[in-house]
Amino acid sequence: MDITLPILILAIPITMFLILGIGGVKMSKKMAGVLGILGLGTTAVLAYIVALTYYFSGDPLFIVDGVRQQYQVFDVTWLAFTQSLVVNIGFLLDPISALMLIVITTISFMVHLYSWGYMEGEQGFQRYYAFLSLFTFSMLGLVVATNIFQMYIFWELVGVSSYLLIGFYYKLPSAVSASKKAFIVTRFADLGFLIGILILSYYTDTFNFVDMTSNPDGVLLSTGGATFMGASVLTWAMVLIFTGGMGKSAMMPLHIWLPDAMEGPTPVSALIHAATMVVAGVYLVARMFPVYCTVDAAMTFICVVGAITAFYAAVVACAQIDIKRILAFSTISQIAFMMVSLGVAYDKPIEGVHYSGLGYMAGMFHLFTHAMFKALLFLGAGALIHAVHSNNYTAMGGLRKYMPITHITFLFGCLAIAGIWPFSGFFSKDEMLAAMFARHWFWGAWMTMVAGLTAFYMFRMYFLVFWWKENPHYKEHKPHDAPWQMSLPLIILAIVSLCAGWIPFGEFVTWNGEPYHIHIELSVAVTSICIAVCAIALAGVMYAKENPLPAKVKSFWPTLWEAAHRRFYWDEIYMFITHKIIFGIICKSIAWFDRHVIDATMDGFAKITQKTSYAIRGMQSGEIQAYVAWYIAGAVVLAAITWLCLI
Amino acid sequence: MDLSMLWYLVPSVIMLACGIYGFVTRKNLIAILISLELMLNSADLNFVVFNRYLFPGSMEGMAFSLFAIAIAAAETAIAIAIIINIYRAIGNTDITEIKKLKF
């Protein structure tokens, strides 16, 4: 394959970033917007060409005997640590990277377009587009990484672009602290990732994904059975690498940054904190999947973390007021869904070939559909916020008459995430649940419950925003649908959310490249739809019209509601640890120790010298008579000694 | 009468002791200068005496004494000049008053 297109896919966004970042100040807003959209549009077209070529061309580079291959378009040396441990920058095409190219460029393009309307009139419009381009570049670099170190490089860049975009409104202290929190929490997770890479690369002596995943047993062998604290080093490495994914994908207990990240502009939340960056963790696990399969403990860990997070986030989402936060928690919950789905997948058939690797395909499928409908929901939320100038549903209610386009598209999004046939979420969720049930009934049952909760809180929000009762403020300030730049992406994404489920996804993405024929698991599908419909009905009863029921439910168990509303006090715990313990005790005491012990010792030497010299300087009186007296005394003493010695 | 060397050396030692005592204890610059001269003269005396008694054939001791006396005269002249200047500057010649050069 020609390397021009892949290089351009990476080069255009970074060039745009440099152009808009350096020249943006001198540019008009319109110019910057058009440049940004054109640049990203071109990138999107190129990415589609590359991905579709990969999927459909039938080129033996990409597909051999119906099995999709991994193909490194280019892979050049960037930095050589040792002879064998070399960091390359390259472009890997395989089913999931091609999928991600499509997802990222699509959502990014939608967001670019949408932002033209949404961000109009904001200061720093040019800067905003520059950062979006930087983010797109980093994310594309991440997904096409040929080796784990390249992934880490772009992983960090993605973190920084996220920091810059969350803190876009840099004059607001809340945005500044949210961006800081996001960066530091993910950085902490990246520390685990880094140590994981250190361990893994030490044993395998390579960073390359293809080398590792094509021979996972070799990876296992290379560690030579080394253990540390009772677990094999490979387990440590894989769990630590997953920690990096936990940070970016906001798994418990590193989820705390994501809700705060909603301080950023809403389109940014749609792009970064719903559709693309937060799935980096899922992507990482999928990328290393064959290696993870050799480490049962790591897979179980992923399942457990995912299952707990999914449930926790779903419960918390039921008690939020800010619609963006509800969506944020729903994102956490859905990503955890994907994690569990990957965690229950396995590469070897256990009871017949049928289910092997199904969870992998399903997780990726959900990643795709979720990106579309969650971006839709966020952009819809942006339209709502744009209309009422508040993030809270208490400022909304009854909006369906005023904002019909937003209403319909938002409803599509909610139906999709709730998993109602024929929306896309139904298909992907069904496959995931089937995979979970196939592994163990517990995972299936647990996640079905979470799916029910998902339907409930999404429709709670939907009803509170669009039904309930009309907010009296509408009389002064009548809300209306957003301009075309904002509505168009909503409509496109709504259509995609409706149709994406019919894509025969198993033909394109499976863990080993062999096609898999999706078929609906009827019992699972019926159960999950029933539960979803019940949950929606319950939400409808409680929130469709103004009634005292929600207040009653809330007062029935106020502590639980309060705890859920406060996200089970995770933020407070973190605040306590970071501010009180790390800052207040460790840092302060180290700084004190430095000033008052070490520096004081050094000053002490100087003081002693000074004191001594002051003490003896009286002898240097300048009085010649005193000198003579001392001299004579000395001479006499010396004479006496000499005399004594001689005798 | 044949005087032994001791007859000369003892007064010389006494002169030196007086000189040292005077030099260390007196506060007047003129007195200090006189004490200095005393010490110098005691040394000169020793030179002459040792030359006369121990090396009667040579004259180096005598020559050095004369040389030292000449130097001492010049030195005294400079010292007196300085003292006079100090007197003009501060009105007396008490060394306890002259501490401006210290430290």
Place this chain on the structure above:
Amino acid sequence: MFENILIWFVVIPVIMMAGLGLCRNSNMNAIRAVMVVCSTALLGLSVWLCCDFLRLRGMGVDDEMLFTGSWMWYEPLNIHLAVGVDGISVLMLLLSSVIVFAGTFASWKISPLPKNFFLWFALLSTGVFGFFISIDIFTMFMFYEVALIPMYLLIGVWGTGRKEYSAMKLTLMLMGGSAFLMLGLLGIFWHSAPAGGQLTWNILEISHNASIAPEWQYMLFCFTFVGFGVLGAMFPFHTWSPDGHACAPTAVSMLHAGVLMKLGGYGCFRIAIFLLPQAANELAWIFIILTGVSIVYGAFSACVQTDLKYINAYSSVSHCGMVLFAILMLNTTAMTGAILQMLSHGLMTALFFALIGMIYGRTHTRDIRQMGGLMKIMPYLGVCYMIAGFASLGLPGLSGFVAEMTIFFGSFQDADLFHRIFVIAATCSIVITAVYILRVVGKLLLGPVQDEHHLALTDAAWFERFSTVTLILCIAGIGCFPNWINETIQHSFAPIIAAVQSAAL
């Protein structure tokens, strides 16, 4: 003698001093002209040297040192003015000339007594360049001292705050280090040849003779490592750094943190490890503990400082600790990382101090609690500060990332638990660094404007932009294309590693 290109690194600063001597204090333009011409000449010379060096290496010349030359200086003690460079020295010379160049522009409006300031500045540069070109440890030491002494006057006269105290403290502590160093170097000299042989100060000859007995090596290693470690801000001899940097004028901070602290790392590497390999093998653990503590300790200390320069000084303790830490790992990758870290830290700290100087020149405070929202007021400086911060916390694409990663991956090659624990502790510093950098960026640049007087301030002038752009380009250059540095220095480690390994047997 003057046909040797390296001598010109010392001659040009001397010419610079002579030129400055002819100027008058009131004639600022003449002073600037001399400085710009000479520092550009130095920069050009070092770029030329670098290209020539790579050309020779490309031609397959694999001597340990290139461009060597040696001239007798003092016969009775066999002291030569011996020069020669390998890849590491070439890069250090390049770094120094970049920083002298940027420092010239950063102190464009220095007052009072600009001429005298630049005279001392030039003398300091002479010392730095002389140190990096020398391969005779006596002249090396001499240049080292030449570089240290002007610091006293530069801080004491042109500094801010408690400048007399800080200048005294910095000079005395570094002189204390020099005393240890002198002992170590003399010890090396007296054992530099087998019994009855001609004693020598030449590094290559000493390492070739390898005649220092192990029990002497232990003592001399401690002396030299501590001596250079003081300048490399090794815990617990780092306390001159916060006070000294806080009071120093901008260009001096730049040169001191940017280049002078590298003298410490370079010296440890070139003398302590190379000449005393056996002791390095056996005593490295002591200093690994100390430098490991430096890394984490410096980072934690930086978290609660409120003075911009203090934050940077502590972060320098952490980053320079990383340099010494990596050197002590005694393998090629980690040492490559150490060199990268020296370059990276030199450039980014110089950038930091330049920016802090510029911000201080406008706001007249360095207390982050009294500033805020400067991004809105001076966007250019704000963006530069952010870039410097990102370089410091290791953002890929900037130099810090490359250096730290090379160090971590190199250090991780030592497979025993002791090394592993310290490497992992060192990696933790990337998180703590992020914490203090973002804290400063958040308080200083972002958020609402704290003091409405600041609203009237102006953004960077052309000479400030010139200075910062030079440094940023270098940082990004290293960060984006690191491999050419690897290629430049790859030959340089072979003799050192060989010495260490043969000593370990």
